[in-house]
Amino acid sequence: NAGVTQTPKFQVLKTGQSMTLQCAQDMNHNSMYWYRQDPGMGLRLIYYSASEGTTDKGEVPNGYNVSRLNKREFSLRLESAAPSQTSVYFCASSSSGGSSSYEQYFGPGTRLTVT
């Protein structure tokens, strides 16, 4: 049981380049999330998917797109990277319904630097 996995672990991009961050979970969770974490700030939600086939914007969606490929996988795409997108990106998942939905399980993170 790997939980939530993310690839890559580290990435350096030049301004204007594009890339996709991959996330997969093996806990049969319905809901998945993408967060970014910047120094001195709390985690901020970029996008989330309450269930397969649905996605919703979070607090900071500009400059990002997402795809819920299937129940297991949720990817985050940067179409034209900017230095302001330098951050640590976390994927998370949770079940839905009832108190069990309170628990979010986080991946190990992707450290992205845009120069």
Place this chain on the structure above:
Amino acid sequence: KNQVEQSPQSLIILEGKNCTLQCNYTVSPFSNLRWYKQDTGRGPVSLTIMTFSENTKSNGRYTATLDADTKQSSLHITASQLSDSASYICVVSPYGGSQGNLIFGKGTKLSVKP
């Protein structure tokens, strides 16, 4: 505006000592309050989750308390260990909100020294 404020920003204690981290929130009404532990370079891991009707929840040496009247929560760590060195994040879920509406604090960075 819904906010979660944590104090102190950072804390250094000696191994074996106890400590208490604070979380004040303005989210009202709220559904639940969570404490996460985040080791350096890792993702957050849940320590405790309390609903609005709970006053205390323990997880080993970690005990969280909640006072919904004063909108305060604390995380007490007993007999600290070097492995407790991490950031501790308080998270509040607004009542009726989805999992996409969590309000995260900025965290308290705890360093436990030998």
